[in-house]
Amino acid sequence: xxxxxxxxxxxxxxxRAIPRSYRMMQGFGVNTYCLVNDKGQRHFVKFHFTPELxxxxxxxxxxxxxxxxxxxxxxxxxxDAIEAGQYPRWKFGIQVIPEEKKDDFExxxxxxxxxxxxxxxxxxxxxxxxxxxxxxxxFPQTEQVAFCTSHIVPGIDFSDDPLLVGRNFSYFDTQISxxxxxxxxxxxxxxxxxxxxxxxxxxxxxxxxxxxxxxxxPNRFDANPPSSPAHGGFATYPEKQRGLKARxxxxxxxxxxxxxxxxxxxxxxIEKLHVSKAFSFELDHCDEEIVYKRLSERLAVVDLQLAKTxxxxxxxxxxxxxxxxxxxxxxxxxSQFDYLPDSAQIATRRVAxxxxxxxxxxxxxxxxxxxxxxxxxxxxxxxQRQGVTSESGEKVIPDHHFPGMxxxxxxxxxxxxxxxxxxxxxxxxxxxxxxxxxxHLKPIAGVNExxxxxxxQIGLDAVKYASDGQVKESYGVVTALGAPAQQLQVSSNIxxxxxxxxxxxxxxxxxxxxxxxxxxxxxxEIAA
Numbered sequence: 001x002x003x004x005x006x007x008x009x010x011x012x013x014x015x016r017a018i019p020r021s022y023r024m025m026q027g028f029g030v031n032t033y034c035l036v037n038d039k040g041q042r043h044f045v046k047f048h049f050t051p052e053l054x055x056x057x058x059x060x061x062x063x064x065x066x067x068x069x070x071x072x073x074x075x076x077x078x079x080d081a082i083e084a085g086q087y088p089r090w091k092f093g094i095q096v097i098p099e100e101k102k103d104d105f106e107x108x109x110x111x112x113x114x115x116x117x118x119x120x121x122x123x124x125x126x127x128x129x130x131x132x133x134x135x136x137x138x139f140p141q142t143e144q145v146a147f148c149t150s151h152i153v154p155g156i157d158f159s160d161d162p163l164l165v166g167r168n169f170s171y172f173d174t175q176i177s178x179x180x181x182x183x184x185x186x187x188x189x190x191x192x193x194x195x196x197x198x199x200x201x202x203x204x205x206x207x208x209x210x211x212x213x214x215x216x217x218p219n220r221f222d223a224n225p226p227s228s229p230a231h232g233g234f235a236t237y238p239e240k241q242r243g244l245k246a247r248x249x250x251x252x253x254x255x256x257x258x259x260x261x262x263x264x265x266x267x268x269x270i271e272k273l274h275v276s277k278a279f280s281f282e283l284d285h286c287d288e289e290i291v292y293k294r295l296s297e298r299l300a301v302v303d304l305q306l307a308k309t310x311x312x313x314x315x316x317x318x319x320x321x322x323x324x325x326x327x328x329x330x331x332x333x334x335s336q337f338d339y340l341p342d343s344a345q346i347a348t349r350r351v352a353x354x355x356x357x358x359x360x361x362x363x364x365x366x367x368x369x370x371x372x373x374x375x376x377x378x379x380x381x382x383x384q385r386q387g388v389t390s391e392s393g394e395k396v397i398p399d400h401h402f403p404g405m406x407x408x409x410x411x412x413x414x415x416x417x418x419x420x421x422x423x424x425x426x427x428x429x430x431x432x433x434x435x436x437x438x439x440h441l442k443p444i445a446g447v448n449e450x451x452x453x454x455x456x457q458i459g460l461d462a463v464k465y466a467s468d469g470q471v472k473e474s475y476g477v478v479t480a481l482g483a484p485a486q487q488l489q490v491s492s493n494i495x496x497x498x499x500x501x502x503x504x505x506x507x508x509x510x511x512x513x514x515x516x517x518x519x520x521x522x523x524x525e526i527a528a
Contacts, residue, residue, distance in 0.1 A: 001294060004113050007260040010302065013278040014263075015057035015271055015336060020411075020512070022078045023088035023348070024056040026339075031149065031164040032110045034157040034237060035096065042237050044097045044109055044159055046116055048123050049090035053348070055339040056512045060277065061528050062440045065408045073409065082134050086348045086375060092127035107259070108252040112163040114259055117331040145188045146175040157237045162249065180205040257301045261326055264302050266334035270515040276306055280313035292316050302326075344494035344503075344510040347375035351509065352410040354430055355398065356383040360418035361390035363447050363488070367414050370490045370502045376509070381405055381433075383423060391418050402429040407437045412509045417448030424453055431457050438477070439528035441517050443508035445478040447488075447501065454479065460522055471501045475522065476514030478505045 019025045027049035035043045066073050095116050107114045135141035148171040175183045185207035201215045227233035283292040296316025299307035304322040311318045371378045382388040382398030424430040434457035446454045455465050466472035466479040480501040494503045
C-alpha cells in the first residue's frame with residue numbers, strides 16, 4: 001500500500017521471484033557502498049553478479065508444485081552441480097559514480113528503492129565468482145554463517161544510504177540474538193588466521209581459551225596496537241559537509257513511480273503477462289476489499305492495461321485513465337531475455353527419458369549419449385526401478401520409477417520409440433508427465449512410435465508432428481518419424497537453423513522454455 005514499494009512490487013511479481021536455480025540468479029546489491037582509492041578519492045558503487053548460465057525462472061504452476069514435491073529442490077540443484085564438477089560461475093561487475101557526479105541524476109543514487117540504469121551507469125566487469133566446493137557439514141558451515149552488511153575490506157566504505165545505515169546495526173544485532181555474543185568465534189565466522197586478535201571477547205559461549213592478558217588498546221603493555229590506515233586499518237572517509245543537518249531524506253526520495261514504469265516497460269511480452277497473472281493470483285487470496293481495489297488503482301500508474309487486467313481478475317475498480325503518463329522508457333538488463341546465452345548451452349540441464357518394457361534401446365542410448373556429451377544431467381525414468389527390458393532383450397536400471405518423480409523436476413523430456421508406448425499409454429503418471437511438461441512450456445522430444453503417444457497426450461491441433469522420414473519442431477515439441485540415422489547425430493555447431501532431430505532438441509532445451517505456447521493461448525487448453 002506504500003507508494004515507495006511500487007517498484008519492488010514489480011520485481012516481486014515478475015519471474016525473478018521464482019528462479020529455476022540459484023545458479024541462474026543475478027546478484028546485485030540493493031545498497032550503495034563507496035570505493036576509496038589510494039589517493040583518497042571516493043566513488044559510489046553498486047556490485048553485480050551475472051550468472052554465466054543465463055537468468056532463468058520457473059513458471060508459477062510449476063513453482064507451486066515443486067514447493068511440495070521437493071522443498072530442497074534449489075539447494076540440491078546447487079550442490080549436485082558442484083559435486084558433478086559443473087561449477088556455477090558469475091561475472092563480477094561494478095557500477096561506479098564519482099563523488100562529484102552524485103547529484104547528476106533524476107533519482108537519489110543512495111535510494112535503495114532505485115536502480116542505476118545501465119544506460120546511465122554501465123556495468124564494468126572486473127572479475128568472476130566461482131563456487132567449486134560443497135560444505136563439509138551443512139549446519140555449522142551454512143546455518144551458522146553470519147553475514148553482515150558492515151563486513152567490508154580496505155578500500156570499501158559506507159555511504160549515507162539510509163537503508164544501509166540501519167542494516168549495519170540490525171544485521172550485527174541479529175547475529176547476537178541468533179548465535180550469541182561470540183558468534184564471531186564460530187569456525188565459519190572467525191578469521192582464517194588462528195592468531196587474529198578479536199576486540200570483542202568474553203561473555204556467554206566463549207569458543208577459545210586465549211593466553212594473552214589484553215585484547216584492547218591502549219593497554220599497559222603497549223601491545224597489539226591497531227593497524228594504521230597505511231597498513232590496512234579502517235578509516236572513515238573524511239566527507240566534507242555543508243548546509244543544514246536534518247533527519248530527513250532528499251526531495252528525490254519522494255518520486256516512487258518512474259522506475260516501476262521503467263522496469264515494466266523493459267519486460268518482454270511473456271514477462272509482462274506473468275506479472276499480470278502474479279498480481280491476479282496474489283490479490284485473489286486477499287479478502288480485504290480495500291487492498292485489492294487500491295492496488296488495482298496503483299497499478300494504473302505503472303501501466304493502464306496491466307491495471308485493467310488485474311482489476312478485472314480480482315474484482316477491483318477498473319481504471320479508465322492513467323494518473324501518470326507512461327513515458328515509454330526502457331532499460332537493458334531488466335528483462336531476463338537480455339541474459340539468454342547465444343549458444344546451444346545445456347550444461348546441467350535435467351533431462352528425463354521415459355521408458356517401459358519394450359523400449360527401443362538404440363534411440364534411448366543415442367539420445368542419452370548425445371545429451372551427456374553436452375554435459376546435461378540425464379535421468380532414466382522407468383515403470384519400475386528393478387529393471388526395464390528393451391525390445392532387444394537388454395535390461396536398463398532406471399534412476400527413478402514413475403511414482404517417485406514428476407515432470408516439474410526436469411527441464412525437458414524425451415520418449416524413445418518402441419512398443420513400450422503401449423505401456424506408457426496405460427500409465428496415468430507418464431501421460432500426465434507429457435501434458436504437464438507441455439503446459440510448463442518445456443521441450444519434449446519423441447521418435448517413431450513415441451510420436452503418436454505424445455500427440456495424444458497434448459491433443460492440440462496447433463502442434464504439428466513429423467510425418468514419415470521427417471524431423472519436425474512445433475512449439476518446442478521435436479518429433480522424428482523414420483528419420484535417417486544422420487538426423488539423430490549431434491552437429492558441431494547447433495543453432496536455430498539446425499535440421500537434425502537431436503540438434504533441434506538441444507537447441508530447444510538451451511532456449512529454456514517455449515514461451516510462444518503461452519502467448520498463443522495453448523497452455524490454457526491443457527490441464528496441468
